[in-house]
Amino acid sequence: MVKHRISLKDIARELGVSISTVSRGLRDHPDISDELIVRIKECAGLRNYSPNPMAMGLLKQRTKMIGVIVPDLVTHFFSSVISGIEAVAKEKGYFVIISPSNESYSKEKENIQNLMRARVEGFIVCLSQQTTDYSHFEQIIEAEIPLVFFDRVCLKDKVPTVTADSFEAARGITRHFYENNAHRIAYISGPDHLNISDERRMGYLQGLTDCDLEFRPEYLEKCDLSTTSAAEATQRLLSLPLKPDAIFGINDTVVFSAMKEIRKSGLNVPKDILLVGFTDEFHATVVHPMLTSVMHPTYEMGRVTAGLFFELTENMDLPPKSVELKTKLVIRESSVRQ
Amino acid sequence: MVKHRISLKDIARELGVSISTVSRGLRDHPDISDELIVRIKECAGLRNYSPNPMAMGLLKQRTKMIGVIVPDLVTHFFSSVISGIEAVAKEKGYFVIISPSNESYSKEKENIQNLMRARVEGFIVCLSQQTTDYSHFEQIIEAEIPLVFFDRVCLKDKVPTVTADSFEAARGITRHFYENNAHRIAYISGPDHLNISDERRMGYLQGLTDCDLEFRPEYLEKCDLSTTSAAEATQRLLSLPLKPDAIFGINDTVVFSAMKEIRKSGLNVPKDILLVGFTDEFHATVVHPMLTSVMHPTYEMGRVTAGLFFELTENMDLPPKSVELKTKLVIRESSVRQ
DNA sequence: CTGAAAGCGCTAACAG
DNA sequence: CTGTTAGCGCTTTCAG
Numbered sequence: 001m002v003k004h005r006i007s008l009k010d011i012a013r014e015l016g017v018s019i020s021t022v023s024r025g026l027r028d029h030p031d032i033s034d035e036l037i038v039r040i041k042e043c044a045g046l047r048n049y050s051p052n053p054m055a056m057g058l059l060k061q062r063t064k065m066i067g068v069i070v071p072d073l074v075t076h077f078f079s080s081v082i083s084g085i086e087a088v089a090k091e092k093g094y095f096v097i098i099s100p101s102n103e104s105y106s107k108e109k110e111n112i113q114n115l116m117r118a119r120v121e122g123f124i125v126c127l128s129q130q131t132t133d134y135s136h137f138e139q140i141i142e143a144e145i146p147l148v149f150f151d152r153v154c155l156k157d158k159v160p161t162v163t164a165d166s167f168e169a170a171r172g173i174t175r176h177f178y179e180n181n182a183h184r185i186a187y188i189s190g191p192d193h194l195n196i197s198d199e200r201r202m203g204y205l206q207g208l209t210d211c212d213l214e215f216r217p218e219y220l221e222k223c224d225l226s227t228t229s230a231a232e233a234t235q236r237l238l239s240l241p242l243k244p245d246a247i248f249g250i251n252d253t254v255v256f257s258a259m260k261e262i263r264k265s266g267l268n269v270p271k272d273i274l275l276v277g278f279t280d281e282f283h284a285t286v287v288h289p290m291l292t293s294v295m296h297p298t299y300e301m302g303r304v305t306a307g308l309f310f311e312l313t314e315n316m317d318l319p320p321k322s323v324e325l326k327t328k329l330v331i332r333e334s335s336v337r338q
Numbered sequence: 339m340v341k342h343r344i345s346l347k348d349i350a351r352e353l354g355v356s357i358s359t360v361s362r363g364l365r366d367h368p369d370i371s372d373e374l375i376v377r378i379k380e381c382a383g384l385r386n387y388s389p390n391p392m393a394m395g396l397l398k399q400r401t402k403m404i405g406v407i408v409p410d411l412v413t414h415f416f417s418s419v420i421s422g423i424e425a426v427a428k429e430k431g432y433f434v435i436i437s438p439s440n441e442s443y444s445k446e447k448e449n450i451q452n453l454m455r456a457r458v459e460g461f462i463v464c465l466s467q468q469t470t471d472y473s474h475f476e477q478i479i480e481a482e483i484p485l486v487f488f489d490r491v492c493l494k495d496k497v498p499t500v501t502a503d504s505f506e507a508a509r510g511i512t513r514h515f516y517e518n519n520a521h522r523i524a525y526i527s528g529p530d531h532l533n534i535s536d537e538r539r540m541g542y543l544q545g546l547t548d549c550d551l552e553f554r555p556e557y558l559e560k561c562d563l564s565t566t567s568a569a570e571a572t573q574r575l576l577s578l579p580l581k582p583d584a585i586f587g588i589n590d591t592v593v594f595s596a597m598k599e600i601r602k603s604g605l606n607v608p609k610d611i612l613l614v615g616f617t618d619e620f621h622a623t624v625v626h627p628m629l630t631s632v633m634h635p636t637y638e639m640g641r642v643t644a645g646l647f648f649e650l651t652e653n654m655d656l657p658p659k660s661v662e663l664k665t666k667l668v669i670r671e672s673s674v675r676q
Numbered sequence: 677c678t679g680a681a682a683g684c685g686c687t688a689a690c691a692g
Numbered sequence: 693c694t695g696t697t698a699g700c701g702c703t704t705t706c707a708g
Contacts, residue, residue: 055701057392073417393685
């Protein structure tokens with residue numbers, strides 16, 4: 001391999017033909033003689049020529065890059081969604097640039113700015129927890145740059161979205177608790193403005209109604225998704241005069257924190273309190289007792305999201321689709337009365 | 339914002355000057371009158387001009403992109419190292435393209451191919467577990483493309499590396515066990531060809547010597563870093579006639595698996611067996627008992643690695659540096675006799 | 677069937 | 693102080 005990357009010019013000189021002939025030959029243009037095509041391809045293969053993406057980009061005004069912005073990189077949830085996105089992107093010859101927002105609104109905005117400068121062709125985004133102002137996304141839409149949301153979404157009337165069936169999942173958890181003889185069911189939610197908080201809360205309320213259980217506002221807790229905040233929410237639940245006998249949370253991380261607090265206060269999962277998580281992280285089977293959780297089709301979610309993205313790139317006038325994917329409650333030890 | 343991105347040409351036309359004048363004005367060239375510079379910058383700012391990176395790339399033959407290849411995205415370890423790399427990269431106006439190898443040799447090679455085509459300016463790599471053939475890296479070196487390794491490294495005589503002080507850390511763990519009255523100390527290692535396996539094993543052996551403990555080969559176990567393989571290794575240790583009374587593993591994930599197996603077999607951590615992990619993942623404080631682990635300066639590792647990378651880009655003839663970073667044993671519940 | 681020339685957006689050397 | 697020109701690597705008319 002050499003320092004100087006091989007260009008069409010090099011091949012043209014070597015073969016004693018013009019640059020445009022080589023260009024055409026490489027792409028099987030009917031105007032070029034078969035014999036010459038063979039020679040050109042041979043030479044290109046030998047020196048393993050690959051077209052300069054910047055020259056192509058400049059010419060075609062396309063970078064073949066997609067900006068993906070996720071709240072964090074650490075959870076299996078996002079990691080797996082990204083794998084799905086990457087798989088589809090690769091099939092289409094696209095590159096994925098991953099930019100973590102670390103749950104910060106300003107970082108999210110900044111990432112978008114940077115990726116715009118880098119001329120990504122479009123964005124796939126999962127909202128940061130802090131984001132309540134959507135003007136940076138409005139700008140993307142006005143600039144007619146493709147944009148798709150997954151999991152945590154907004155502006156559904158303008159932007160295609162892929163989400164999980166949070167409502168049904170939360171409803172199912174509530175029923176599952178009820179069937180395991182828990183009647184004082186609590187839910188630790190996330191920030192109100194997030195669709196995932198809202199839908200899971202609605203499912204929880206519907207589940208209570210389904211089971212003829214009364215809704216008690218003190219059992220509906222809230223946190224900012226951080227471990228400390230989740231711990232505090234759990235503490236509030238545990239210090240109620242009538243403690244809940246079942247708790248589920250907006251995601252596994254929150255529930256891991258709850259599990260720790262419950263243990264600290266001398267109570268036992270699942271004997272005293274049943275516990276269920278959301279998103280089914282790898283560590284659900286590492287903790288003791290193993291955590292019952294809602295499994296998301298994460299890889300699939302990535303693939304579907306990328307699919308919608310490419311539909312959009314091909315036709316920006318498409319009305320925005322909203323896809324909802326089915327989840328599945330994986331029952332382990334933490335939610336079954338012994 | 340508009341569909342057509344604004345170019346120097348647009349500004350030039352608007353101001354009735356030539357393109358090169360605008361170009362110079364934007365970069366405070368002394369030849370341009372102060373008054374004109376102000377007008378140019380004002381106009382550019384108003385229409386929020388940003389230079390087309392592809393045009394720049396084509397001209398300067400630089401993409402300002404770094405390819406980062408990591409075994410996985412899921413652990414806090416890599417996520418945090420990447421944050422460190424990104425921070426430095428951003429300061430230098432560079433972009434990071436993250437490409438997970440999923441611990442697969444072929445995926446690692448393929449990622450490198452793809453990133454080469456995309457004309458990244460260089461690579462920052464942590465070896466996949468499977469990698470024993472280094473020819474794809476030799477090619478990068480021969481092509482005089484900057485390359486730096488971190489954590490899992492090879493070709494140290496040609497490539498700058500940043501690693502943790504695995505030897506001292508493992509030695510320290512062994513001593514820590516000894517001080518907590520454990521004399522039958524086992525170690526679950528990873529594949530032999532990985533430097534991190536090797537150095538930790540050497541540190542373990544030195545630690546035994548330090549404490550006047552005899553090395554017993556049956557206490558040196560091995561796994562392929564997967565949970566199942568780690569579980570099997572643990573089972574082998576637990577079925578020994580003389581079970582170990584302390585175990586540490588090459589990383590936390592392995593040790594989480596060990597913890598699960600120990601519990602399954604009716605034994606207690608730390609009463610029957612002390613346990614220590616490596617890399618100090620977030621979940622170390624989630625499991626019960628909380629896991630003692632070796633904390634790596636991950637963010638710092640990312641920053642230092644990126645630093646070496648940029649030193650290299652500025653001077654490819656620099657002899658390869660090897661930096662070793664200090665770790666710290668964070669003592670929690672799993673390694674202290676009660 | 678093949679070559680010459682223009683142009684994507686930008687900088688730099690060369691003229692004025 | 694400012695404009696003209698060439699060229700980075702490629703595709704695409706337009707001419708042969």
